[in-house]
Each structure stands twice: as C-alpha cells, then as structure tokens.
Amino acid sequence: MEYEGAPIGNISVVRLNERSEYAELGYCMGYAFWNKGLMPEAAKAVIDYLFAEIGVNRVGISHAVKNPASGRVAQKCGLTFEGTKREYFKTSTGEFLDISYYGIIRSEWEKTK
Numbered sequence: 474m475e476y477e478g479a480p481i482g483n484i485s486v487v488r489l490n491e492r493s494e495y496a497e498l499g500y501c502m503g504y505a506f507w508n509k510g511l512m513p514e515a516a517k518a519v520i521d522y523l524f525a526e527i528g529v530n531r532v533g534i535s536h537a538v539k540n541p542a543s544g545r546v547a548q549k550c551g552l553t554f555e556g557t558k559r560e561y562f563k564t565s566t567g568e569f570l571d572i573s574y575y576g577i578i579r580s581e582w583e584k585t586k
C-alpha cells in the first residue's frame with residue numbers, strides 16, 4: 474500500500490500543567506484517512522497512556538467550533554463538553570475563532586477500565 478510506513482497524522486500534548494496534573498491534546502490527520510474512526514482509536518490510546526503511565530488527573534481537548542469533527546472525536550473518546558469561549562483565538566489572517574472545550578478527569582477514566 475502506498476502509505477505503508479508513512480505517518481498519516483499526529484497527536485501531541487499541546488499543553489502540560491505539571492502543578493495541576495493536566496494535559497491538553499491536539500490532533501490532525503491527512504484528509505484521505507478521515508471518517509474511518511482512526512483518530513478516536515489513536516487518541517483513546519494516548520489518553521490511556523497519559524492517565525496510566527504519566528499519572529495526569531485530567532485530559533482536555535479544545536477545538537475551533539468551525540472544526541466540528543474534532544469535537545466529535547473528543548466525544549467519542551469519552552470527554553465531556555465543558556463550554557465555548559467566544560472569539561478566543563485570533564488566526565494569522567486576523568479571524569477570531571470560537572473555541573470549545575472538552576475534558577475527562579481521572580475518576581471518570583477509572584470507571585471505564
């Protein structure tokens with residue numbers, strides 16, 4: 474297969490607050506691979522790793538409201554919608570974006586295990 478062995482996307486810890494034991498994830502994936510359930514599967518594995526191996530108390534995901542698929546991935550990973558900050562992020566082209574927040578805390582994650 475043409476893509477075998479090649480990266481098709483990434484997941485990063487974009488924010489880590491050691492004092493509050495909190496990590497925030499960001500992700501993106503090549504268009505050819507969208508809507509196959511790949512990102513929820515991969516993000517769930519990273520969330521498990523952060524709780525089980527790193528020992529965080531909370532994992533968050535935020536996304537631009539205009540990228541609803543990203544919020545759907547957060548929901549499919551068991552995160553709860555926590556609200557939207559209006560015009561919270563200014564892009565390099567000067568557009569102000571509304572940003573939605575999702576989170577899962579350790580006690581919720583433990584119940585899924």
Ligand SMILES: CC(C)(COP(=O)(O)OP(=O)(O)OC[C@H]1O[C@@H](n2cnc3c(N)ncnc32)[C@H](O)[C@@H]1OP(=O)(O)O)[C@@H](O)C(=O)NCCC(=O)NCCS
Pocket residue numbers: 500501502503506507508509510511512513535536537540541542543545546549
């Ligand atoms: C977000 C992203 C990683 C999703 O990964 P994925 O592996 O395709 O995720 P899924 O296979 O679960 O499919 C996306 C889900 O979003 C839903 N979705 C897609 N477009 C949508 C839209 N416009 N409105 C609402 N839901 C939408 C799909 O129906 C699917 O949900 P379902 O399984 O309940 O039907 C991928 O779309 C992406 O890289 N997007 C561009 C980058 C991006 O937005 N990054 C986040 C920055 S904030």
